Amino acid sequence: MDTKGIDQVIGQLRATADAAASKSASAADATGGASFASALQNALQEVSQAQASAQEMSREFSAGNPDVNLQDVMVNLQKANLSFQQMVQVRNRLVTAYQDIMNMQV
Template structure:
């Protein structure tokens, strides 16, 4: 049984958890010792884009008849890309909602 896809998924989940908790190596600390929000958001967007590109490429390889690509890995990668995109849309929705709440506050 090939556990490569599961191990890769677990690794991505761990890196996402580290990014969310502020322990990411890609996020540079700001002056106050925190995490630069813009850089974390940009890193997350790049991760989502990379997941979608990888899933698309794997799908093309499977469609072309590459014997090294199996349908299980293709479906797992497509689902991971879909979930990461949906997660990013939810983050965007929360940011827009927070922005609207702030803009509606009386001065």
């Protein structure tokens, strides 16, 4: 399985989350609530963990581990794929919102 493109998009999402976290940390402290940046970063970590888990389970199955069955491997791979697709859609919406804001006339 080629994960180069997936890793690149996750890297871009992490960079965006880190940039947003540094800018909005003081705003979250002032309001006393959770910041959007921390929520985005947590979601990115969950996607990354799901992909790592699916890849590890796939390796275990390929190595012939009798404790890992094909159904579990396929379900975990699909979960990781769906979570990644969801994060890509979130990224696309964020980019669109950013472009809309930048195109507003003051």
